[in-house]
Amino acid sequence: EPEVTQTPSHQVTQMGQEVILRCVPISNHLYFYWYRQILGQKVEFLVSFYNNEISEKSEIFDDQFSVERPDGSNFTLKIRSTKLEDSAMYFCASSETRDVYTGELFFGEGSRLTVL
Amino acid sequence: LAKTTQPISMDSYEGQEVNITCSHNNIATNDYITWYQQFPSQGPRFIIQGYKTKVTNEVASLFIPADRKSSTLSLPRVSLSDTAVYYCLVAYNNNDMRFGAGTRLTVKP
Numbered sequence: 001e002p003e004v005t006q007t008p009s010h011q012v013t014q015m016g017q018e019v020i021l022r023c024v025p026i027s028n029h030l031y032f033y034w035y036r037q038i039l040g041q042k043v044e045f046l047v048s049f050y051n052n053e054i055s056e057k058s059e060i061f062d063d064q065f066s067v068e069r070p071d072g073s074n075f076t077l078k079i080r081s082t083k084l085e086d087s088a089m090y091f092c093a094s095s096e097t098r099d100v101y102t103g104e105l106f107f108g109e110g111s112r113l114t115v116l
Numbered sequence: 117l118a119k120t121t122q123p124i125s126m127d128s129y130e131g132q133e134v135n136i137t138c139s140h141n142n143i144a145t146n147d148y149i150t151w152y153q154q155f156p157s158q159g160p161r162f163i164i165q166g167y168k169t170k171v172t173n174e175v176a177s178l179f180i181p182a183d184r185k186s187s188t189l190s191l192p193r194v195s196l197s198d199t200a201v202y203y204c205l206v207a208y209n210n211n212d213m214r215f216g217a218g219t220r221l222t223v224k225p
Contacts, residue, residue, distance in 0.1 A: 004159075031210060033210070035215075042215050042216060042217050042218065043154070043160060043203070043215035044215070045213065045214055045215075048210065048211045055211055056211040089157070091159045091160075093159070095210050097210075098209045098210050098211065099208070099209055099210070100147075100148045100150060100165070100207050100208060100209060100210055100212075100213070101148050101165070101167075103210055104162045104165075105152075105160075105162065105210055105213060106162075107159025107160050107161065108159055109158060109159055110157070110158070110159055112157075
């Protein structure tokens with residue numbers, strides 16, 4: 001069964017450092033998403049991406065965050081200058097279509113980011 | 117965006133049927149109701165989706181009354197491995213998929 005893969009599974013970084021989280025969506029999917037989940041809290045939407053541009057972003061996705069699809073397979077989330085409160089599990093997801101009815105979201109296993 | 121309300125937690129025993137109800141009073145005409153399951157340290161996983169009446173698949177059933185202001189996820193004969201958080205989401209497109217707090221289901225032996 002095709003799956004969304006994420007790397008690294010766990011990254012520890014110092015406050016103020018840049019972090020890049022990588023995702024390989026399912027190959028025929030066109031829509032890509034990043035979510036995050038702080039330990040013990042709900043899954044929060046960060047950003048959606050289609051046709052090489054951001055479709056929508058939440059209030060969490062401020063100027064320190066960026067996303068790109070540098071090649072035909074990877075989808076990355078960059079955090080420019082990490083803060084303690086960025087410590088969370090970051091999930092990548094992809095879907096075939098934008099519509100909920102036809103486009104089930106497939107999530108990766110997540111990348112755990114720990115900021116010290 | 118439609119807001120959803122679910123019980124924070126539920127307990128059950130192996131072999132029982134579990135029903136988790138979600139309230140979504142301001143659901144829009146075009147919105148679909150989708151349920152996801154999340155195990156600890158894993159990404160959410162799609163369970164079932166519906167628009168109205170009843171939908172059934174190999175793992176669950178979804179009951180939606182005519183007014184669509186609520187929905188009930190039914191898990192038949194749960195096992196220990198069904199212990200997870202269950203999320204009810206209401207949206208028309210995936211950009212609107214906002215997760216609530218979910219219902220933490222604990223299945224006991």
